[in-house]
Amino acid sequence: MYERRDFLRGGAALGLGGVMMGGVAWSRDASPIRALLPSATHDTLALKVLLDRPPTAAPVLTIDGRPVPATRQDVDGYAWGFVQRGLRGGTAHRLELRDASGRPLRDAWTLKTLPPLDAAPDHFRILFFTCAGGDEGGRPYGYLPLAARRALLDRGLSFSPDLAVANGDHIYWDLWTALKYRRDAATRAATAERYRQVAWIDEDSAFDSDTNRQSLNTVIGRQIAGVYEDRFASVPLVFVTDDHDYFENDNAGPWGYTFPPRPFTFGLQQRTEAMAYPFALGRPDLGDAYRGGTVETVRVGKLLELALFDCRRGWSLGDKGGVLFPEAEAFLVDRLARSTAQQYIHAPSNPFGWTAGKLGEWYADGPSDGSTFANDKSYWQKGWFAQHQRLAAALSGQRTRAAVSISGDMHASAASIITRSGDLDLSANPIHAILPGTIGTGNEGYPSSARGIKPFHPAALTINDTAAMEERNGFSIVDVYPGRIDVQQFRWRPPEPVAAIAGLQPSHRFTIARS
Template identity: 65%
Template sequence: MLGGVSWSRASAAETRTVRALLPSATHDTLAVKVLLDAPPSAAPVLTINGRQVRARQMDQDGYAWGFVQDGLRGGTAHELTLADEHGAVLRAPWQLKTLPGLDEQPESFRVLFFTCAGGDEAASALSIDARRKLFDRALSFSPDLAVANGDHIYWDLNTALKIRGDPASRAEKAERYRKIAWIDQDTAFDSETNRRSLNTVIGRQIASIYEDRFASVPLHFISDDHDYFENDNGGTWGYTFPPRPFTLGLQRRTAAMAYPFALGRPQLPGGALTSEAVETVRIGKLAELALFDCRRGWDTKTGYGVLFPEAERFLINRLKQSDASHYIHVPSNPIGWTAGKLGEWYEDRPPVGTPGSDKEFWLPGWFDQHQRLIKALSAQRGRPAITISGDMHAVGAKRLTASGDLDLSANPVEAILAGTVGTGTGWPSGGRGMFPSTPGKLIGTDVVETYEKNGFTLLDVTPERIEVRQFSWRAPEPVEAIASLQPFASYTIARRG
């Protein structure tokens, strides 16, 4: 979107001027975000079952459009069409299915999880071609739903240009940014320069990878630190989180343009600031997913936690109220692993002498909040305690039987790392000299060995159990091998009792 960026398409013949389609769904609503090559003279026209849906312009310039239609029948495939204002077809018709009705108990439902799909090739992220192939392989298993857990964007501002690294590395990043997409914090947020640059970043890191691949698979995005255009760092100067108004604005603008509609936001005290940190996905009475952003709510004054208190209370109360067969926590911040990073739940430090370590600014209250969430998960009766996390550039699974002074053995926490799509060189053992490991205050066993590899996780959910399959790949393995990738690990999580 501007800046001379060349966008690819999954099928150029079917997407003429459409750069990306990002759908979402509930039991009675379908929604679609559409990103276009150029602002049209009038709104594009989307129909569902032949009925035109009102278009919403999602950005000032007209590159992004949104469509939301409620009142639909649950668990049903609906036909969508997309045309320009003159009726010229922009994409071949496709189907998108609403989620099961709230009182339905599907026999099975497949969910795809992954993290860290963003990154720019110019900054050593995994190639766009390899990321597309990982998506295509994951989609070949026909998931019913997909969750992209954080780090859709990597374009850090102060942490890249002023705080981290030496002067030479910061100057190199500044030169790269100026060539590709310079976001100017000294001008008005809505300046032409900033709009142009944000469009370019979205184009290179989101739209060019997703294209229209997920047109028939509802998507849910969770935000993590880099989605606020910073890394989670601290120092004598303060903390990068909670986000300052400028970076919060960048995240919100990116979400408006290029995140699928979040249709399951609760109405929390504190308004949009707190409510935007949580989303509930209900799959009938079969499963409920609690998606939550662990960056926006950092309390660096009292050290209460990394989640807003209102968000924490909602998550725990909802866990107790839900009548779903399975209730799964999906935090952006990993539960069960540490790599010595400041923003973790855990106090574990990287090896002595690790460059740029700021772990001394970690606050003990963050682990206290972790304990409250873990205690509530494990206290479930009949349901297994499951969490599947983002952020960590690795894939694996653990069974946690103790956390601090909490005995979890009656209902161990099944902790899963989803697998990273976009990581090229930023593996924890390289950047922080520390392989992802079990935090010192946790006791558990590996269900699946942890690997610093690209990959994704599939959950096949049935009323009595969840079948977990994890996939991994990493260069120098040939990119062509992704097309036939098989799970490197499979296991079952059964309902208790």
């Protein structure tokens, strides 16, 4: 078998290049701050700060003039975290960030706590998108240029959302699946060459080796900090984890399954999360951090509850298997029954209602005969659809709320209504399944080019489209009211000019009425 050390020997003579100077390669110029990633609850504000260079002493954050303790998030000191609890809900707080000598690192700004739990807001706006990651420039995968990604996010932010949900694939830097198992030999070789030039992660050396640590810093800097910068400083963020965030694609073969993640790739995800994910402030206790790290909740007073969940880490096999840990599934089902929120939205990393014929989906559907992509669907597990059915039944079973799922992963925009799933009749409260739009996907990354097929509806579903599926970049603005949810979808794709994004208008608008 072709081992990773063979790749390392081949690339060692080339060196890691000037891109690694200083241990990290940020994309933004002229600021010591490379990214600000905030999060919020009704009584807490939190902030991750990524710096251009490690400081000699911790940066100082104040909220309403009071200093907040700093916690270093990485070995080298590029990433710092701040968490302040006990704040007043629904209030705009003033934040200032300075270096240890008192010099401002940027202008002061405001960040608002979410409404108190007993409040009854009449409106809350959320920006949803997926797949913002990907290294800029060069083959073999050709992700969308950073300027276009930033423009899409800026257009989304121009609508003044109260919260933003980035659903999965913040990082694309697959290891075994990109270097050993997927695609053709020439593409794998091109990927290895690209990795040598930018950031080589060596699984045969110590996890915390200088090479691995600096390479991970570079990937984080180019794919997360380079996209977000500080544009979300006043908008709380939630990150959901998906397959590529574990540095692999969801595949299987005679060599085994890529999920659940092996210790090395899980460590990469955890280190990335510590450095460059917004703090997860709403994780339930599911018995341990490994399981609990796959679910996050957001509560917006009496108006809304969001449940966001990772469908990769909990993979298990067999008819009783699932993509979610049993504890995660039980929590999600229980919250649908117990929550008193007027509206409830599921945000899974793996989409309801759609398939691209790949392995790690809820559905059994494989690629068509004309697919140019290697088919590993024979490794799909019946238990995954059985788990889908239990979640679908619970989601549709809400009798006073609409059933809504706004997912990640799929490189497309769409909205559909599911009235039947297998033997489940969902027509009394059908599931509204929304693909919110992808930020970072380049032309070569859409299912129709990468896999040879466009996304399609699984055979087990009776489903009708509200907004036709298109393989285009974009995002969704979701306005939540006590009696309805209004959705606007925004779509764009090259060769349309990047300048047009600033004035992008909704391609589709629709309303989901509360039951």
